[in-house]
Amino acid sequence: MVVAxxxxxxxxxxxxxxxxxxxxxxxxDFWAEWCGPCKAIDPIIKDLAEKYDGKVAFAKVDADxxxxxxxxxxxxxxxxxxxFKGGKLVDSVVGAVPKATLEARLQKHL
Numbered sequence: 001m002v003v004a005x006x007x008x009x010x011x012x013x014x015x016x017x018x019x020x021x022x023x024x025x026x027x028x029d030f031w032a033e034w035c036g037p038c039k040a041i042d043p044i045i046k047d048l049a050e051k052y053d054g055k056v057a058f059a060k061v062d063a064d065x066x067x068x069x070x071x072x073x074x075x076x077x078x079x080x081x082x083x084f085k086g087g088k089l090v091d092s093v094v095g096a097v098p099k100a101t102l103e104a105r106l107q108k109h110l
Contacts, residue, residue, distance in 0.1 A: 006053030008045055008060045013068035016061065023057035025109055026084040030075055032063045037096035038079040044099045045081075048106065055110060085109050 008029065011019055020026050029045050031038035049058040063070055063078050073082060073089070081102070083091035091105055 006049045006058075008049050008058040011059045011061050011066075013061075013066040016059075016066075016069050019057070019059055020084045021087050024086060025055065026057045026059060027106065028082045028084070029058070029060045030063050030070060030078050030080045030082070031060055032078055035063075035078050040096045041079055041102075044102060047099065048102065052106070052110075056106065083109055 009019065011028070016028075020028070027045075027048070029038075029041070031042070045058060045060070048056070052058075061069060063075070069075075073080075077094055079094075079096060081093040082089055083093075083105070090109060093102060093105060
């Protein structure tokens, strides 16, 4: 029997607010296909999504296809990870950082 692993959900600008409101703790990865650092942290995001399945919801927003939230949150560089707790922005990480760094930031909000 194959068990489906938790994976980040791909969101659009239109789906963003409902997703953030639905989950107590959310990490949103703003990324782009052409972005090397975004590709570098993608496996880290997937690993954390599996590890924290049921505790943290992970989402990805393509920066090129969804400009509304990029402007709304003043995102100037990607990758940018935004952390929402109870629907409110509580943390952000800009750039590709090591898994241990991301996990430590996440642990603060659990």
